[in-house]
Amino acid sequence: MRNRTRISRWWSPLLILSLLVAATATVFSRTCVLSGAESNTVEAIPGRIPLEAELQATLTASPDDRTALLALADLYAHTGRLSEAIPLFQRVVAAAPADVTARLSFAQALLAAGYTADAAAQLHAALAFAPNHPQILFLLGQAAEQSTPPDYEAARAWYEKAATGDGPYARLARERLSALSSP
Numbered sequence: 001m002r003n004r005t006r007i008s009r010w011w012s013p014l015l016i017l018s019l020l021v022a023a024t025a026t027v028f029s030r031t032c033v034l035s036g037a038e039s040n041t042v043e044a045i046p047g048r049i050p051l052e053a054e055l056q057a058t059l060t061a062s063p064d065d066r067t068a069l070l071a072l073a074d075l076y077a078h079t080g081r082l083s084e085a086i087p088l089f090q091r092v093v094a095a096a097p098a099d100v101t102a103r104l105s106f107a108q109a110l111l112a113a114g115y116t117a118d119a120a121a122q123l124h125a126a127l128a129f130a131p132n133h134p135q136i137l138f139l140l141g142q143a144a145e146q147s148t149p150p151d152y153e154a155a156r157a158w159y160e161k162a163a164t165g166d167g168p169y170a171r172l173a174r175e176r177l178s179a180l181s182s183p
Helices: 002-028 050-061 066-078 082-095 100-113 116-129 134-146 152-162 168-181
Strands: 032-034 042-044
Touching: 050 066, 066 082, 066 100, 082 100, 100 116, 100 134, 116 134, 134 152, 134 168, 152 168
Parallel strands: none
Antiparallel strands: 032 042
């Protein structure tokens, strides 16, 4: 179980990094996808990411493929297409309620879209499966800070819980605690 936690902890950042690299590559190169199933010709389609086409093809063949759904949702979220990402995250979480990685990604997309209460709900659900997960604790602090009106007391409480470790989210939590303490 411990190795599984380590793998899931690094899987999401690695996926995000690979998606960002893929998205960045499209800015510097001409993006192409196959123009037809029986054709070997390639046609340029502006704004289309090759990974996106591949994931959509996978989902056409296998609509319930959670890995492809999550990867496409992450791709959309990290390229600013939150309105397309959110329904995909909903499908993944509905199919696998205990998937902490999916709930974290979903919560981050919701926070980015301004749906603070919905993000907090996803984070609380994830917290039930991973009660001391520093990223969940940190993001709950972020949700409390971004709520209307901001709940700085709750944010501090979440950041204090997240700040106990040595990882990046513990460091970020300590930075937020320091910022909240400054006048």
